[in-house]
Amino acid sequence: MEPGQMREWFAEYLDACNRHDLDAIRGFVDPSVRRAHLPGGADAWVDDMADLFRAFPDWRWRRIQLVVEEDRLAAHVRASGTHVGEFRGVAPTRRHVNVAEFAIYRVAAGRIIELAGTADHVELMAQLTEASRPG
Structure with a gap:
């Protein structure tokens, strides 16, 4: 894909994510996708997204910056949502969280x-843990 097509492709992917459309998201992910430090495969990807959407039904991403080079996209996005369901063992805090995410996607x-990137939710989990500490 040309750089303009890659930018349009990413906008469509982000739109599917913001609609929480798991079927559409699956269409953007190769069945054998590799994810650094996370389980591979489209099923694991979609399962992780479903867990996120259950815990944060208002979760949304906003693109900050996108760099395209050959078959790769480097994306900086801001993501936010309200924690109303259990997420990775943390009971709902009802806290609104806002995190920066950085990722490099290889597309074919x-x-x-x-x-590869910050999709492991370290910053998100830190905000949830901080929110649950007595003040």
């Missing part, structure tokens, strides 16, 4: 085949 034939 219109599907993500590799991901």
Whole structure:
């Protein structure tokens, strides 16, 4: 894909994510996608997104910056939502969280085949843990 097509592709992917459309999201992910430090495969990707959406039904991403180079996208996004369901063992805090995410996607034939970045939710979990501490 040309850089303009990659930018449009990412906008469509982000739109599917913001609609919480798991079927559409699956269409952007290669069945054998590799994710740094996370389980691979489209099923694991979609399961992780479903867990996130259950815990944060208002979760949304906003693109801050996107860099395209050959078959790779480097994305900086802001994500936010309200924690109303259990997430990774943390009971609902009802806290609104806002996190920065950085990722590099490798794309082939219109599907993500590799991901490396901050998708492990370290910053998010820190905010939830901080929110649950007595003040």
